[in-house]
Amino acid sequence: MQTIRNFCIIAHIDHGKSTLADRLLERTGTIQITEGQMLDDMDLEKERGITIKSHAIQMSLPLDGQTYTLNLIDTPGHVDFSYEVSRSIAACEGCLLVVDATQGVQAQTISNLYMAIEHDLEIIPVLNKCDMINAMPEEVEDEIIELLGCKREEILRCSAKTGEGVDAILRAIVEKIPAPTGDPDAPLQALIFDSVFNPFRGIIAYFKIVSGSIRSGEDVLFVNTGKQYKADEVGVLRMDLVPRRELGCGDVGYIVSGIKTATEVKVGDTITAAARPCASAIAGFEEVKPMVFAGVYPIDNEDFEQLRASLEKLQLNDASLTFQPESSVALGFGFRCGFLGLLHMEIIQERLDREFNMNVITTVPNVSYHVFDKRGELHEVHNPAGMPDPVDIEHIEEPYIRASVITQSDFIGPIMKLCLSKRGELVKQEYVSGNRVELHYDMPLAEIVIDFYDKLKSISKGYASFDYHPIGMRPSRLVKLDILLNGEPVDALSTLTHIDNSVTFGRRMCERLKELLPRQQFDIAIQAAIGAKIIARETVKQVRKDVTAKCYGGDVSRKRKLLEKQKRGKKRMKEIGNVQVPQKAFLAVLKLD
Numbered sequence: 001m002q003t004i005r006n007f008c009i010i011a012h013i014d015h016g017k018s019t020l021a022d023r024l025l026e027r028t029g030t031i032q033i034t035e036g037q038m039l040d041d042m043d044l045e046k047e048r049g050i051t052i053k054s055h056a057i058q059m060s061l062p063l064d065g066q067t068y069t070l071n072l073i074d075t076p077g078h079v080d081f082s083y084e085v086s087r088s089i090a091a092c093e094g095c096l097l098v099v100d101a102t103q104g105v106q107a108q109t110i111s112n113l114y115m116a117i118e119h120d121l122e123i124i125p126v127l128n129k130c131d132m133i134n135a136m137p138e139e140v141e142d143e144i145i146e147l148l149g150c151k152r153e154e155i156l157r158c159s160a161k162t163g164e165g166v167d168a169i170l171r172a173i174v175e176k177i178p179a180p181t182g183d184p185d186a187p188l189q190a191l192i193f194d195s196v197f198n199p200f201r202g203i204i205a206y207f208k209i210v211s212g213s214i215r216s217g218e219d220v221l222f223v224n225t226g227k228q229y230k231a232d233e234v235g236v237l238r239m240d241l242v243p244r245r246e247l248g249c250g251d252v253g254y255i256v257s258g259i260k261t262a263t264e265v266k267v268g269d270t271i272t273a274a275a276r277p278c279a280s281a282i283a284g285f286e287e288v289k290p291m292v293f294a295g296v297y298p299i300d301n302e303d304f305e306q307l308r309a310s311l312e313k314l315q316l317n318d319a320s321l322t323f324q325p326e327s328s329v330a331l332g333f334g335f336r337c338g339f340l341g342l343l344h345m346e347i348i349q350e351r352l353d354r355e356f357n358m359n360v361i362t363t364v365p366n367v368s369y370h371v372f373d374k375r376g377e378l379h380e381v382h383n384p385a386g387m388p389d390p391v392d393i394e395h396i397e398e399p400y401i402r403a404s405v406i407t408q409s410d411f412i413g414p415i416m417k418l419c420l421s422k423r424g425e426l427v428k429q430e431y432v433s434g435n436r437v438e439l440h441y442d443m444p445l446a447e448i449v450i451d452f453y454d455k456l457k458s459i460s461k462g463y464a465s466f467d468y469h470p471i472g473m474r475p476s477r478l479v480k481l482d483i484l485l486n487g488e489p490v491d492a493l494s495t496l497t498h499i500d501n502s503v504t505f506g507r508r509m510c511e512r513l514k515e516l517l518p519r520q521q522f523d524i525a526i527q528a529a530i531g532a533k534i535i536a537r538e539t540v541k542q543v544r545k546d547v548t549a550k551c552y553g554g555d556v557s558r559k560r561k562l563l564e565k566q567k568r569g570k571k572r573m574k575e576i577g578n579v580q581v582p583q584k585a586f587l588a589v590l591k592l593d
Contacts, residue, residue: 012099056252096124099127101129122177126158129160182250188212188213189278203316219273228274263312372393384491384495402468444476502535
């Protein structure tokens with residue numbers, strides 16, 4: 001155990017975590033680097049240049065006549081994937097905190113750092129991209145010292161691109177990060193921190209052994225689900241899975257036991273030996289709290305069960321996805337899915353399409369509200385269709401978040417204006433260093449889920465970083481806004497919105513739908529309504545044939561007769577015709593600006 005080091009790399013998005021992981025793998029001779037970001041093996045990760053999944057890999061490092069085993073977990077940086085980071089941190093004893101020398105400390109750097117401090121990890125600060133012309137190593141080092149309270153000589157300077165300073169990082173990992181603690185002779189206790197689905201071998205669970213040891217072929221018990229399995233194969237995680245006869249205390253590895261049902265493996269569960277079980281499960285693994293909810297429906301209703309199976313397999317690989325069945329008048333049967341943010345929702349949609357060939361319709365994302373009726377009962381409402389009758393509602397509470405925005409002082413004005421337009425309340429404003437400011441706002445979660453992050457990036461020219469955490473529920477004046485097409489409500493386009501924004505939002509929605517709905521043989525009336533009150537209206541004009549074209553002069557009554565006949569036909573058509581809403585109309589609501 002004294003030669004094992006378990007650590008992860010945490011940083012803000014695009015600060016060079018995956019590139020640094022490549023250099024560490026190269027220096028330890030684990031793999032030959034053929035292209036950038038070897039651990040980002042998903043097509044989506046390569047296309048977008050971001051890490052979506054945490055990746056665990058084992059390296060061997062000979063140092064001072066001793067060979068050390070290093071278990072590295074590379075983590076994502078985006079705020080929507082912070083649950084992946086929390087799981088990685090739970091399986092480690094130390095971490096490398098990477099800060100970009102050209103950008104300095106950002107919002108997600110601070111957020112991930114606090115997570116690491118909560119788990120008592122040993123933190124090694126690393127200053128990356130020191131070789132770049134616009135690097136400011138001295139100023140950024142001052143920020144890190146202020147943040148961590150460390151000494152200047154403790155900060156390691158490196159360039160993940162050129163490999164400069166990587167040897168010093170490897171030595172620091174061995175010298176500073178403590179070896180795992182645990183009793184090798186106690187009953188087996190192993191924490192599951194990730195799992196993947198393999199079509200040939202079933203579900204493969206990744207774990208870290210806290211105490212005891214596990215052998216290939218022995219019977220194991222999953223504590224929370226109470227299921228017993230045979231460990232067909234155990235081993236360590238290199239670039240591929242490498243089988244081993246036995247894994248000891250402190251090791252990170254995988255187990256194949258032929259599990260076929262996705263619900264039987266829960267991230268955060270404890271594996272123990274069936275013959276000599278441990279006294280209790282490993283505590284302190286937090287449940288995921290979804291922030292954004294959206295309905296996901298198959299385009300063809302016959303694909304409902306296939307969509308369920310696809311979501312279950314995706315959930316194995318991404319434990320922050322939650323879902324439950326629901327039905328809609330317009331879209332049939334589907335699932336109400338919980339996501340950590342809008343990028344997370346987009347990635348899930350893409351993965352359903354690419355990995356499982358599922359073509360789905362996604363409704364307008366919203367958050368969950370607490371609705372209190374006049375009898376004092378609480379209803380948790382996830383979508384507008386579940387709202388009780390307005391007459392029965394006493395008051396509504398909506399979730400609030402504490403947002404932290406770090407930006408250059410030049411952009412304070414526009415950012416404050418944006419936050420105020422989103423019903424934000426300024427809590428405090430402090431200077432991090434020089435001309436960098438941190439703004440803290442209390443804001444309704446519903447206001448930031450759709451387009452806040454995109455707008456923030458564009459008004460700050462990409463210099464602002466953003467992070468948030470929930471702070472509870474607060475009373476709010478919300479109304480349900482319905483969209484009617486020819487008098488029929490389209491429940492997939494209904495939204496819950498604040499009363500002050502409802503009229504402008506309804507008007508913009510009607511104008512947008514007028515552009516997107518294809519013209520029919522009859523007029524389509526698009527209306528926005530709150531209860532029985534219509535607040536906005538647009539009309540998509542009918543496609544008309546010129547029936548009077550064949551009348552060359554003559555009596556006017558001939559023309560009138562033809563026009564009246566056409567009018568009767570249009571009226572009948574309107575009674576029996578129905579309007580199909582295209583998928584892009586659902587997506588357009590997200591991008592109203």
